[in-house]
Amino acid sequence: MRSWLLQFNVEEIPLAIRVLGAIKFWGRSALSDALAFSVAGRFQKRFQALGLGAPTASANHLILVG
DSSP states (O other), X not given: OHXXXXXXOGGGHHHHHHHHHHOOOOOHHHHHHHHHHHHTTTOSSOXXXXXXXXXXXXXXXXXXXX
């Protein structure tokens, strides 16, 4: 964190800290819900998305809307 902040000029650091405070980290299910909500009703047929990732239990996450 410190090394990331040191890339900014001294007067920019307070803004960078405020930006970091506003970032929300979403889990895989929250991202899936947001994607499903954003595509719902936009396609005449079904929409299918398969998340790619490392071979873990949560990597295989399928979204099917329609």
